[in-house]
Amino acid sequence: MKTMLSLLLLLASQLIFAQTRVITDMAGRKVTIPVKINRILPHDEKTCLMLFPCSSGKLISRGLNPDNTDMKYIHESYRKLPITDIKNPEAVMSAAPDIIIAGCFVPEDYSRYEKLSKQTNIPLVIIDLNILKMDNSYRFLGSLLGENKETKACADFLDNFYKELSQLQKTNAKNNASAYLAVGSDGLMTAPSGSKHAQLFDLLGIRNAAETEIEARGYATVSLEQIMLWKPDYIFTVDKGGDDPYTEIYASPLWKKIPAVQKKHVFHIPEEPYNWFGNPPSINRIPGLILLSEFFYRQSQKKAHEQIKAFYRLFYKYPLSETELARLLQSKK
Incomplete structure (x- = not known):
């Protein structure tokens, strides 16, 4: 009986391991995440804005309370996203995300994000919000989420924009x-x-x-x-x-x-x-x-x-x- 229980525990641990993978996020951190990601909790609204065009309905929240705005000129699916109090670990766990994504200005102090991950036992991935590096961020998201069509479109737009802006500065x-x-x-x-x-x-x-x-x-x-x-x-x-x-x-x-x-x-x-x-x-x-x-x-x-x-x-x-x-x-x- 004891041998059978040990075998079952071993099989269970192997199954869990097989359903995860280890990635290096944009802050250089090693993070173990699920192989399949269906529910994403953005840490805040600046992250949510970055994720919105390429998340394919996987966003479960806007992360933090929205600014006082009428939210014109954005798809209604964004406006309808619920609000999660990211400062409340219980609220975060109740939302049941597969991962939390935090947009940061790499490099910076990541301790507050890592604290949340430890409190909730939910993996947290950092992406770079530096304005002239966002094309790389969308390429990373393509690898992370597998949404290559959407992330490629965003990365290509930004890559072309950066090149045109650089050329404009050189010639004008x-x-x-x-x-x-x-x-x-x-x-x-x-x-x-x-x-x-x-x-x-x-x-x-x-x-x-x-x-x-x-x-x-x-x-x-x-x-x-x-x-x-x-x-x-x-x-x-x-x-x-x-x-x-x-x-x-x-x-x-x-x-x-x-x-x-x-x-x-x-x-x-x-x-x-x-x-x-x-x-x-x-x-x-x-x-x-x-x-x-x-x-x-x-x-x-x-x-x-x-x-x-x-x-x-x-x-x-x-x-x-x-x-x-x-x-x-x-x-x-």
């Missing part, structure tokens, strides 16, 4: 204008160079007008007098609804002394379904790069619009019309 003279990122209802919070919130400026070599130090969470509070001294040529506003400073900037007589306002170079960055400059910092920033390449590298508007619509069609599974795109860009003058 850059507009040497400066840019200011206006945050908060008065526009007096900004993201200086080196902040993740201003990363698109840094990536494209755009001169950040905010000559100040980062204070907290990647932002700095400044005065209107400082902005007058910096004389930004472009102002981009990024907050939502009543918190967005776009209207205040054009209405204030003091802001009218700034070159960007005088030239009507103040633009509200589109935010549907997610902000093009970040929040969350994921695949949604690609349209931001497209927009800035039009402003600062003289990309043709027609080409930029084609790229944005192709992006929405592939990554948000939404056929953005010219009318809808015009609505998104309504502050673009």
